[in-house]
Every structure is written in C-alpha cells, then in structure tokens.
Amino acid sequence: MRNFIIILFLLLFTVHPTGLIVGVGSDDSENRASASMPDFSVDRLFNGEFIQEFESYFNDNFSIRAPLISAKKWIDFHIFRTSPTNKVLIGKDGWLFYNYTILNYHTQSCERRARAVITTVKRLQMLERELERAGKMLVLTVAPNKATIYPEYFPKPLPLSRCGKSQYDLFLEALRYFPIKGFVRLDTLLLDAKSSGEPIYFKADTHWNIRGAELASKALLQRISPESWENFFRLEDDFPIRKRKGGLERMIGDLGLTSGINFRSKVIP
Template identity: 30%
Template sequence: MTQNPIVSKLVDFLIIALFLGALLSPSVLWLVEKDVFYSDVEKRTLQSFPKIDSLHSISTFTRSFDSYFQDHFGLREWLIHRYQREAQKRFGISGVADVVEGNDGWLYLSSGNILNDLKGKIQFSEKEKKVFWHHLIEQEKWLKELGIAYIFLVAPNKQTIYPEYLPEHYQSSLKPSRLDRLLAKKPDHGGENLLDVRSRLQREKDQTQLYFKSDTHWNAHGAFLAYQAVMERSQIVFPEIQALKNIHLKPHWADMSDGDLAVMMGGKDTIREQRPVLDTSDFTATPMKLSKETADIIPSPLLQTLHTIKKDRPLRVLVLHDSFFNILKPYISESFGEVLYVTRYRNGATMQLFNQSTLQDLVALYKPDIVIEELVERNLQRFLPAIAEGDQKNN
C-alpha cells in the first residue's frame, strides 16, 4: 500500500525537528539559563568562564571555553542525575565514582581519594603544615589584640567517626590521618584555639547515630555534641554564657530522601532514611535584615549570609563556615545575643568572594566578641593562604 506523500513528509519533518531539538537544546538552555558555580550532583565547583584578558592565544581560550561548556551545557545536572539513578535502580551499582557503598546502607564520599586518609596516604607537605599553623596563630594574635576570642572548629569526616561500615579494604592498616599528623606538628606556643571534636563524637557514637547514612554531614545529635564543645571553649573566656542543656527533638522523625550522597548516585527517590527533627518551638532567636554597611561588604548571595538576634543573651558572634555548620545555627543563635553567619568555605567561588581583606573589613564594622571558623576535615587545605604555584598539592 502506497504511503500518503503528505504524511511521509510530515513524519520526516517531525524526525528532523526532534533531532535538531535534541541537538540544539543543550546550547539553547545554556544561553537562557542562569549560570551556576557549584554542582550539587557532583559536589564540586564548576569551571568558570575564561577571562579573555588573561589568555595568551586563541587555542588557550578555546580549550578553556570547552572545559567551561562541558560543565555548563543545558540539562547537564538532570542528565547526570538520570544516569546515576538508572545505574543504581536498574543494575544496583553506584553510577558515580565519588560515592562508595559501605555496609548496612552507609554511603561515603570518596572524591579526591579522601577515604585513603584512613591509611595515611593523604598528607600535607611539611611546608603546608608550617603555613597552616602560622596562619592560624596569626589569626589568633590579630583577633586577640582586638579583644576578640577565636575558635577554629574542625568537623570530622564521616569515615573518621564511622570507619567500621566501610568496605574491608579501607579498614585494613589504619594509620594516622592528615589531621593527626597536622596536630603532631603544632608549635609549642599558639594554635590552642583549634577545636578537635573527634574524640567526643567517637565516645558518644555507640549511644546514638551521629551522622546520616545517605549524606556526608552529621545529624542533629552529632551537631549538638559539636555545639557543646564550642560552648565549653567559649565559656573559658566568657563564663557568663548559658549553653543549652540538651537537645529537643520532635516525636516523629522525618522521611529523608535528599541526602547529598544519595542524590549524587541517583538514589533520591529510592534511598531513604529517617531524620531526627529539631524542635525549635521554644526558640526565640529571630533573623534580621543586614545593615546597609554590612551588605556592602558581603553583597553576594553565594555567601548565604544570615544575621540573627536574641534579645536576652549577651555577646556578638561572627561565624565563617561550610555546610557542616548549618545544622548548628539554631543552637548558636539561641545562645548568643547576635550572630552573623557567612558561608565562606562552601567552595572556591565563596572563598574568593570572602578573602582575608573582606574579613578584616567585616570585623572592623561588626566588632564581634567571638569569631568561629569551621571547616570539615577533608577540606582543611581551604584554610591555607595562597602558596606559590607548584608547591600546592591537590588534596
């Protein structure tokens, strides 16, 4: 039977249109969508648009632009998520090399070879150790001269507290970690304001779960233990501070399906766990709008600035942090009169936006009584000031 030529042409046209749509949609969406700096699926900073004035040739620009486009083409995040989800759902495997599946449903981040930290294979160079402690001690001295207390909190890696759920080959031949060896190089004088909470969490982990199985972060219980350590350290200088006595959780835990590791491996709809929910019904700290002067110093929304006030508490606190501190914010805001949070250590972009000069300007304006800096153990290199290119290690 002869096919209608009009129908045949329409089918051909439709096929061509679909092909062109599939071919052009990544480029079109790249042009119209808002540019992003960070991939939630891959947990990494994306390539920025190349600066033309810093490039030496057309070929250099094209290579840089190619790297940029590979990180920013339309539908990229969705396509990666779908691939990871189907690999996990159809074949029962992780579709991403940066997630390791442990025992009993525990997932671990493995990017940057960080799991080998347990075997002592990831280390700071001797120069980096010296630079780290020098920078920390200089920070202490500068703030002390201004009458400001200083706390540098290290949030432990998940595998540091729960190595027992990792595959066996990660648990064999455990050796001192990068943080252990960094602490071993602490100078005799200075650096006392570094707060290491690993032993506190390791003592308490048999009583209750402190980290999420499907996420890199500590849960409300783990965060509260870190909060207690911060408050004990603060009370050495300010004994009048009143810390919260215990944690109050809602009777029903929430169903959690958006753990960052679950999202990375495409299991947002299939990997679930119960999340303890903090009861803040009695909390009275309130968010406040930034003053114009403060907003002028830290204008970028990437820094995710939050300013809270609690009228019946003393002291003013400045917190520079990464994502691990987010769950501590209700505790801290409820314990101090005024708290200003700045997400300084989320990624390279936020660190460029909030550098040491910015910190000095903000301290001069805000005049805090306490400055708290927090960094997760695996990203301690982010505290290092710039080191000559060639000496920097990719840790």
C-alpha cells in the same frame, strides 16, 4: 526479527527530534545551566570552538538524557553495586561518603601535606598570640569528617594513605610542636558519643545530625564561657521535623537507598 531491529534503530535516530517536540524533563541535580547553541562563524568553525561547544550543547540537550541517566544510575547501583557518580562512595548498610573528603587524605605525599599543615598551624598560633595581646581569645576546632568517625561503614577497608596518616592526624602532630591553647578537639568527643550507641552523622548526607551538632556546640561554648555556657545553649524539642533526602543521596539519584533523613537543625533560638 530483522525488520524489528531496523525499526528499533530508526526510532533511536529519531528520538532526539521527537523528544525536542514532546519535551522530556531534565535532571536538576547538576545545578548548572545547560549549554546553549553556540554562535556560528567560519573562524570559530576552523579553530574548533564551534564544534566543541556544539558537542556540549548536544550532550546537554539530548532529549532523553534525563531518563537515560536515571537508567544508568539504576543499573550501576542495583546490578553492579557501584556508585553512579565517582563523587560518592557507597558504604555498608546504606551509608554514603563524599569521596573528596577521603581523596584529600590519600592523593598527596605526606611530606607535602605535612608542610602545608604546619604552615597553617604556625599561622594560627601567631594569630592566637596576637589576639591574646589584644585581650581576646581564639577558639578553634576542626570538624572531623564523617569518614573519620564512621570508617567501619566503608564498603571495604580503604587503602592507607601514602604514609598511613590522615590530614587530621597531621594536624594533631603539628599541634604538638606548635600548640594552640584554644583548640577544641571534637573527634574524641564524637567517637565517645558514637561508642555509646548514638548516631552522630546522617547516613546519606555529609553533615553531622542534631546530636553531633549539639555535642560540638556545647564543647565550643564551654571553651568560650566555661562558667555560664548553659545560658547560651538551648535545644528546642518542639522544633518541627522536616523530612528530605541527604545531599549525597540526591547526588546518586532516587534509587530507593534510604527513606530520607530527618532534619531538625535549629539549635540556638
């Protein structure tokens, strides 16, 4: 036992140089270049730059980093039922949510957020007036987040924001005081479609699916050209289906969470 543990540790110490020689694959889901070996100089050594950059180099190029990250993801997900990255929230029944779209609603005070939203709406209202003077029309929509349409798939009820209002709620409130004629409201449309049993968003991606895109496109085209909108819209049924992982699924790694999603995204020929 004693000798086994000692040998195991000695192996751990040699794994990095061994991995460098053998060449172990790296994780590609970060979309960034690995840190390179920093240039050495006495000045850079004493001002701390060299040490800092060397640490980044070592972290990024640690030989078995990719399998270790995979192992960590597997343990986090399968043992602790926890998302391997704090950017993705794992919901019920395989639904994934992008944390930042939720985080924005909750981390700032309502007063500050409301002020920012009112400023934006006022500017849009001014823009609409300017366009009208020029004989043009502004058509505006705010695409609802997946979290707005499918809150029931959160792992547990999300805490209310500081004032219990989402960014979208604040936007609608601002529109009451500074109305924009060309605003197309999509949330009610998508919620209606969802209540009829149609899936509107991908489970493992941030985007809406082909049905969601179709509903949103129709609503916008109807606003732009109420009489002849159908001339601009045609959904191809024979467009080839490609199967691939959703963006959120790729972020948490290959954990066998879903079997992929069907993308058939071409709407307008």
